[in-house]
Amino acid sequence: MAPRPDIEIHCLDQQKDDLGVNESIGPAHSTVALIEGESEQDPWDLPELLDTGEKWSELNTKxxxxxxxxxxxxxxxxxxxxxxxxxxxxxxxxxxxxxxxxxxxxxxxxxxxxxxxxxxxxxxxxxxxxxxxxxxxxxxxxxxxxxxxxxxxxxxxxxxxxxxxxxxxxxxxxxxxxxxxxxxxxxxxxxxxxxxxxxxxxxxxxxxxxxxxxxxxxxxxxxxxxxxxxxxxxxxxxxxxxxxxxxxDKTVISGIATGDPEVKNKSLIKIWCKTFTNTTLMNVTVPGVENCTSPSFCWTDGEFTWTLKNISQTINIKKCSHIFVDTNLxxxxxxxxxxxxxxxxxxxxxxxxxxxxxxxxxxxxxxxxxxxxxxxxxxxxxxxxxxxxxxxxxxxxxxxxxxxxxxxxxxxxxxxxxxxxxxxxxxxxxxxxxxxxxxxxxxxxxxxxxxxxxxxxxxxxxxxxxxxxxxxxxxxxxxxxxxxxxxxxxxxxxxxxxxxxxxxxxxxxxxxxxxxxxxxGWPVLAGIGVPIIVLITFVTVVNVLQCHCPQWLLPCLRTWDFLPLCAHSLKPWDHVISVITAHVCCCCKCCKISEENKEKENKKDQPHEMNSVVILKSEAKTETK
Structure with a gap:
């Protein structure tokens, strides 16, 4: 079965449409300092950079x-x-x-x-x-x-x-x-x-x-x-x-991740940049014998249970110098x-x-x-x-x-x-x-x-x-x-x-x-994810075959024209976004124009008020005369 020419034209037009090529206008080009050469066939060709400046040999000393x-x-x-x-x-x-x-x-x-x-x-x-x-x-x-x-x-x-x-x-x-x-x-x-x-x-x-x-x-x-x-x-x-x-203090995030309760409410902002940790062996009371360091370092004195334990005390030496060190935020x-x-x-x-x-x-x-x-x-x-x-x-x-x-x-x-x-x-x-x-x-x-x-x-x-x-x-x-x-x-x-x-x-x-x-759970993930993956795979394969081997497809699948336009093209969505953008810009412009009109009306009203005052004053003068 020979490929249908209208399908080939559709693929070619779709490629032009994707590339943003308008046959009457031509592809867009950069007009900045880099001057691009014409590349109607492939927009991915690197632009031709032209040496538009003066040569070094043509310049004077200054x-x-x-x-x-x-x-x-x-x-x-x-x-x-x-x-x-x-x-x-x-x-x-x-x-x-x-x-x-x-x-x-x-x-x-x-x-x-x-x-x-x-x-x-x-x-x-x-x-x-x-x-x-x-x-x-x-x-x-x-x-x-x-x-x-x-x-x-x-x-x-x-x-x-x-x-x-x-x-x-x-x-x-x-x-x-x-x-x-x-x-x-x-x-x-x-x-x-x-x-x-x-x-x-x-x-x-x-x-x-x-x-x-x-x-x-x-x-x-x-x-x-x-x-x-x-x-x-x-x-x-x-x-x-x-x-x-x-x-x-990045140890706070790590402490939260490891479940350390001491850093749960601690700020991430570092206050002391230089500290010293002093560890000493001290006698401390514990709730019971099971909380002792070891049986040999555990004794009971009346109602209290004592044990030897290393106690670490952090001494702050030097404060940080960043701008948020003393912030209350x-x-x-x-x-x-x-x-x-x-x-x-x-x-x-x-x-x-x-x-x-x-x-x-x-x-x-x-x-x-x-x-x-x-x-x-x-x-x-x-x-x-x-x-x-x-x-x-x-x-x-x-x-x-x-x-x-x-x-x-x-x-x-x-x-x-x-x-x-x-x-x-x-x-x-x-x-x-x-x-x-x-x-x-x-x-x-x-x-x-x-x-x-x-x-x-x-x-x-x-x-x-x-x-x-x-x-x-x-x-x-x-x-x-x-x-x-x-x-x-x-x-x-x-x-x-x-x-x-x-x-x-x-x-x-x-x-x-x-x-x-x-x-x-896996049942929900498989039940929803697998059909989506199968659909994406199917659409991808059909798109590739439509442009390269359309004769391998059923006649109804050689184009996506049987679907609504919004399901296989971004043009309707582009129109919707353009309309929304235009309305937003129009509203902003109308608001701006209405404000300008109000200002103009206020300016116009002020002279009238002044004129009325002048007229009243003149009438008062004539009456006194």
């Missing part, structure tokens, strides 16, 4: 000095904005911990719920969203000594997903330009899709076989690991500023203040960084950077380039000690067309490895009693990311995250509101739904 001074000034400003960006991320993490840190600790305390792998996955993800730090979530997991490491594996997978939301939000800052937003959002979400696909494959495999737990357990037993110190690196630079604003209020201010600084820094990069990455500089980053090694060693990018991403993440910072830094470059999606993908994979090496070194600084479990959890994180890379990178056909990110980029470029829907759905609505179903 112009050369001015260009050097301007370039140095821009570099200094860029470094300063990057520093403020990193510090604002740190403050944002502290703010989220103040707002939701105790809730996160209470969640981790529910051991019965976390024994469900899906619930553990979702909780790891949601807690990472709350505290905005996968390392904090991992440290909480390490502190729960009553847990088996095998129970913590799904939580580690969840923290891997939760930490990827930052660069997705960063991509929203380039929503003003359609072409830049297409590339930036795809460059950010390629990291998301890698994490989601890895979890979909590796979580069932881990539940069935426990290979990650068993493999890391063999590694711990095979190597004689001793406790060490984790490197500070970027923290040495950022801590002076962030610690002058806020310092947190609650943790929630301080957290909301820091949340609003850090988000403001974060967005401002991102906008200024994008503006600076836009002015700096043009001309010969942009051409050189683009050529260096995107050029492959000559045949037959072209395949080596991607693995070198993975190593570079891991090294850079290890230096900055945050995968969010690194991936957020390369997202604007992807939007500008300096880095391709195909090159940003291995850089993000390397970032995933880099953040696990930092966690391994941090785990080696753990106390001896928790060293084995904390190091094994860090190694589980590493094995999980390595397994995902083996699945989704070496074979070019299996690089599904790139294809999915491009499809989402096309959709969000045309319907930009869909980017907000994606973030809310994948990072909040779906996780909460899965968590609720998993808490309800």
């Amino acid at each position: 112009a050369k000095i001015l260009r050097v001074v301007t370039s140095v000034g821009k570099i200094i400003l860029l470094v300063g904005f990057l520093y403020m960006f990193v510090c604002s991320l740190d403050i944002l993490s502290s703010a989220f911990q103040l707002v939701g840190g105790k809730v996160a600790g209470d969640i981790f305390q529910e051991n019965e719920v976390l024994s469900n792998p899906l619930a553990g996955l979702v909780i790891g993800m949601l807690v990472t969203l709350l505290v905005q730090s996968s390392s904090t979530s991992s440290s909480i997991v390490v502190m729960l000594k009553l847990w088996q490491v095998q129970t913590a594996v799904p939580i580690i997978m969840g923290t891997n997903i939760g930490t990827s939301i930052t660069n997705t939000i960063v991509a929203m800052t380039q929503a003003g330009d359609r072409s830049m937003f297409r590339r930036a959002f795809a460059g950010a979400t390629v990291h998301d899709f890698f994490n989601w696909l890895s979890v979909l494959v590796l979580l069932p495999l881990e539940v069935a076989t426990g290979y990650m737990y068993r493999f890391t357990e063999l590694l711990i037993k095979a190597f004689d690991i001793r406790s060490g110190n984790a490197p500070a690196l970027l923290k040495v630079i950022t801590d002076p500023l962030t610690h002058s604003i806020i310092e947190l 609650s943790d929630m209020v301080v957290g909301l203040i820091l949340l609003a201010s850090s988000l403001l600084v974060l967005c401002l820094c991102l906008i200024l960084i994008v503006k600076l990069l836009n002015s700096m990455l043009k001309g010969q500089v942009a051409l050189v950077i683009k050529k260096i980053i995107n050029t492959d090694f000559p045949f037959p060693f072209g395949w080596v380039t991607g693995y070198i990018a993975i190593i570079v991403g891991a090294g850079m993440t290890f230096v900055v000690q945050s995968s969010s910072v690194f991936t957020s830094a390369i997202t604007p470059l992807v939007g500008f067309g300096i880095i391709s999606i195909e090159r940003a993908y291995p850089l993000s994979l390397g970032s995933n490895i880099g953040t696990t090496t930092t966690a391994i070194l941090a785990a080696m600084a753990s106390p001896s009693e928790t060293l084995g479990s904390s190091l094994q959890i860090a190694l589980v994180h590493l094995v999980f990311n390595m397994s995902g890379i083996i699945l989704w990178y070496p074979i070019p056909f299996m690089r599904f995250p790139i294809q999915l990110a491009k499809a989402l980029g096309n959709k969000t470029a045309k319907y930009r509101w869909f980017a907000v829907v994606y973030i809310l759905a994948f990072f909040f609505i779906i996780p909460f739904l899965v968590f609720g179903l998993s808490v309800a």
Whole structure:
């Protein structure tokens, strides 16, 4: 059976529709400093960067000095904005911990719920969203000594997903330009899709076989690991500023997670930065003999039972110097203040960084950077380039000690067309490895009693990311995250509101739904989840066959036209959102116009009142005359 030509045209038109191409107008292009060439065939081709500036040889001495001074000034400003960006991320993490840190600790305390792998996955993800730090979530997991490491594996997978939301939000800052937003959002979400696909494959495999737990357990037993110190690196630079604003006592969250009653009502805000703990052996009274330290250190004197017990007394030596050290505000209020201010600084820094990069990455500089980053090694060693990018991403993440910072830094470059999606993908994979090496070194600084479990959890994180890379990178056909990110980029470029829907759905609505179903029990989860998964799989397969092999489908399934338009297209929803937006803007405009009219009427009434007064006065004068 030959394929129907109308179906092929439908697929082609649908692709054009997804790409935002209008045959009469043409694709949207960036008109900022980066000049894009025409790419009607493939919008994912990197834009042609034209050297529009004057050549160095054509400048006089004064112009050369001015260009050097301007370039140095821009570099200094860029470094300063990057520093403020990193510090604002740190403050944002502290703010989220103040707002939701105790809730996160209470969640981790529910051991019965976390024994469900899906619930553990979702909780790891949601807690990472709350505290905005996968390392904090991992440290909480390490502190729960009553847990088996095998129970913590799904939580580690969840923290891997939760930490990827930052660069997705960063991509929203380039929503003003359609072409830049297409590339930036795809460059950010390629990291998301890698994490989601890895979890979909590796979580069932881990539940069935426990290979990650068993493999890391063999590694711990095979190597004689001793406790060490984790490197500070970027923290040495950022801590002076962030610690002058806020310092947190992170042992409070860990204490809540372990069920310590003494820290239940304790504030997360650190007051004393330098303390001394003095432990002395003292005689204390206990309710009964069973509460004695040991039978040999227990005696009865009349109605009292005495025993020898070590009593620890903490002596405060030096107070912290941050601005909230003497505040009377609650943790929630301080957290909301820091949340609003850090988000403001974060967005401002991102906008200024994008503006600076836009002015700096043009001309010969942009051409050189683009050529260096995107050029492959000559045949037959072209395949080596991607693995070198993975190593570079891991090294850079290890230096900055945050995968969010690194991936957020390369997202604007992807939007500008300096880095391709195909090159940003291995850089993000390397970032995933880099953040696990930092966690391994941090785990080696753990106390001896928790060293084995904390190091094994860090190694589980590493094995999980390595397994995902083996699945989704070496074979070019299996690089599904790139294809999915491009499809989402096309959709969000045309319907930009869909980017907000994606973030809310994948990072909040779906996780909460899965968590609720998993808490309800396996029968409820299977009864509702399995039909949904079967439906999604069916729709995906039919969509692929409609565009590639329509002759394999039944005639009624070769298009989705038999369904209502709102069930297979975003155009009706786009119309609804446009109408709502127009009404909101109209209401605001009408309110503004009505206020202006009232002011004008008041101004008009005032002269009339004055005239009436003048008339009355004149009449009074004539009467007196």
